[in-house]
Amino acid sequence: MxxxxxxxxxxxxxxxxxxxxxxxxxxxxxxxxxxxxxxxxxxxxxxxxxxxxxxxxxxxxxxxxxxxxxxxxxxxxxxxxxxxxxxxxxxxxxxxxxxxxxxxxxxxxxxxxxTKDGQKSLKKAASMIPAKSTYDVVVVGAGGAGFAAAIEAKNTGASVVMLEKMPTVGGNSLISGAEMNAARNWVQPKLGILDDSAERHAQDTYIGGDKKGDLEVIRTMTGNALSAAKWARDYIGVRFEPDNLFMFGGHTRKRALIPYGQTGTEFITKLYAKANELKIPVITNMKAVELIKDASGRVVGVKATMNGQNYEFDAKGGVVLATGGFGHNAAMVKKYDPSLDERFKSTDSPSATGEALYMAERAGAELVNMQYIQTYPICDPVSGSIELIADARFDGAILINQKGQRFVEELGRRDVISHAILAQPGSYCWVLWNDKIGNISKTVEAHPDEYSVFTKTGTMKTCGDLKCIAEFTKIPYSNLKATIDRVDSMTGPGNDKDFHNRGGLVDMSQGKYYVVKAVPSIHHTMGGIRINPKSQALDKNGKVIPGLYAAGEVTGVTHGTNRLGGNAYADILVFGRIAGEGAAWDALSLGKTAK
The missing domain is CATH 3.90.1010 (Sufe protein. Chain: A)
Structure with a gap:
């Protein structure tokens, strides 16, 4: 070169x-x-x-x-x-x-x-979902009741699909505390509780709802709650705390099983995994808009929409509505209870908007008890979400007003406590507990995210003494000290002479102390579709609407005027399973769809 x-x-x-x-x-x-x-x-x-x-x-x-x-x-x-x-x-x-x-x-x-304005440039991929498809059972809603129904239908031998209008599954079942009442459960004997029964649970529920619930439906829930809890534990894989129970207001015995993490995440992740294992299709972003009936009046499918496209899902056995309540629909809440106006936030998932109730009504179902809407008493003033960390009240935390005084039994019914809080100066309260209580309930340990968020937003404080609590809350120290001294003089079961706390007060003479500000928020809608113990939807004459089942908060006869804490998961799992199995057997009796 x-x-x-x-x-x-x-x-x-x-x-x-x-x-x-x-x-x-x-x-x-x-x-x-x-x-x-x-x-x-x-x-x-x-x-x-x-x-x-x-x-x-x-x-x-x-x-x-x-x-x-x-x-x-x-x-x-x-x-x-x-x-x-x-x-x-x-x-x-x-x-x-x-x-x-x-x-x-x-x-x-x-x-x-x-790139700017990416939403405009985002083009939807062509859907692989056929415009029309046929299954034995169509489940509308992918929360706890929906998953329970779909899994039971599949295991009964039916083909099943789940339709969920939200991008994600879970609904209120995911974000709840998820404690589940079940009489004679496996934890009660460890705590010396040997005299509980399904009938006692039923009576607590019936009386707690002011005797407005359907006692036959209630007894179906309480009589099947333990088997549903064992199904969740042994088949679905839900883990429960082995030696702890909650006793919510209105109950006469501790019977609420507590999932690990004390939220519905433990349930929903396991239910979702089981649905995937069984190869049950779960179609998200698919909104049901109308029920389809044949000439005989039987519900035989669902019309739905996704991204502006129309779809039809035919159901040989039937449709299970498991869409939850309407607690996130402020206009609908106010329609049925005008006192629950714009002042109230909601604890509910954005999915709880209630349109499926009107869809069922158009198909002939009777809506009942729609005016009974529950507020959860202990919620974050900023977001409206439940303050799960304040579940310490189930183990001795006290509720005090801005004067530093107790004003209600901490384990009373949710509606009673909510009304009592709204009657206090500023319509809020403070939840106060110490390490002695916190070590029993482990609330701070179970909800570190809440502890961090509420502290940052200025609604919660940890203090070494009561003077620090008084300074933070601006409660007169002398009043606060007098209240704590009074509590300390009445510790132990049966000794609360002021408000008869059924769990018993706990000594609070020494800190650390924790305090969090709380207000009531819209939480649960007791009204909905009338059902029978077989989870079949009924018309205004009490007749079964063939092919239409409903389970969970979308129904309206289980809780009367007021749902007792811990009954939601019993409700959704018991009736979800019953509905799914019933629709599947309908399909089998009519001739199963080939899949």
Whole structure:
């Protein structure tokens, strides 16, 4: 090779090398952080030529069910559109915002400008769902009752599909405390409770609802609650605390089993996993809009919509409505109880909007007890959500007003406590407990996210002494001290001379002390579809509407005027199972659909 050739080769090598360097330099990986609902979300984002190539979630503490589609669908759409200007996943707004903020943070560090208005550029992929399909059983709603119905229908031998209008499953069943009443359960003997019974549970429920519930339906719930709890434990895999029970207001015995984590996440994650194991299709973002009836009056399917497209799901055996109540629909709440106006927030999932009730009514079902709407007494003044950390009241925490005085039995009925709080100065109260109580109930340990959030928002405080509590709450110290001294003089079961706390007061003479501010929020709608003990929907004449079943909060005859705490999960699992099995047997008797 001559000198000119050598020089030319050297120059070309340098040029090629420079291009190679520039190409490699265009690929950049950075990390970013955003704040989700339950803490920081940290991501690692790889960019190439100013475009997102991949996103890896390094750490997050979000609810695994609610936030599932944030870290799948939303993440994929961010990459697809090269934009964080996208709509949040409904039901997981704060998780979505935290994730998008984390990606923005990573882009800023990388010096990358993302695309604006990604939502407009996002094109929906063509759906693989046929416009019309046929199953033995169609379940509307993917909460606890829906999953129980679908699993039982499948195990009875039916083909089944679940339709959920939200992007994620779970509904109120996911975000509840999820304690489940079951008389004569396996924990009661460990606590010396040997005289409970399904009938005692039924009477507590009937009386707690002011005798407005259907006692035959109530007895079906209480008589099958223990078998449903064992089914959840042994077949579904739900873990319960082995040596602890809650005693909610209105009950005469401790009987509420407590799931690990003290939320519905333990139930829903296990129910969802079982549905997947059984290969039950769960179609999210699919909103049921109308029930289909044949010439004989039998319900034989559901019309639904997704992304503006219409679908029909025919059901040979029947349709199970498990869509929950209407506690998140402020206009509907006010319609049936005008006193529950705009002042009230809601503890409920965004899915609890009640349109399925009118869908059932158009199909001939009778709606009953719609005016009975429950507020949960102990909720966050900022968000309206239940303060699960304040479940310490079931183990001795006291409720005090702004004067530092107790004003109601802490284990009273939810409606009684709510009305009592609304009658106090400012229509709020303080929940106060100490480490002696906290070590029994382990509430702070079970809900560290709440402890952190409520402390940051200024509604909760931890103190070493009562003077610190008085300063934080602005309650006169002398009043607060007098109340604690009074409590300490009446400790133990049966000694509360002022409000007759049925669980017994606990010595609070020494701290640490915990206090949290609380207000009532809309929580449960007792009204809904009239059903019989077989979970069949009834018309205004009490006749069965063939092919239509209902379970859970969408029904209206179990709880009367007031649902007792711990009865929701008993209700949804017992009647969900009954409805699913009944619809499946209908399909088998009519000739099972080939699948």
């Amino acid at each position: 001559n000198t000119k050739s050598i020089r030319f080769a050297a120059v070309m090598a340098a040029v090629i090398g420079a291009f190679a360097f520039q190409a490699s330099a265009a690929t950049v990986t950075t990390t970013g952080t955003g704040v989700g609902k339950d803490g920081d979300i940290k991501v690692q984002v790889t960019f190439d030529a100013n475009k997102i190539q991949s996103i890896k979630v390094l750490s997050q503490n979000e609810n695994p069910v609610l936030a599932e589609k944030v870290f799948t669908d939303l993440k994929d759409n961010v990459v697809k559109t090269n934009s964080t200007d996208l709509d949040a996943i409904s039901g997981a707004t704060f998780s979505s915002k935290g994730f998008l903020a984390a990606v923005k943070d990573a882009a800023k560090k990388a010096g990358v400008t993302l």
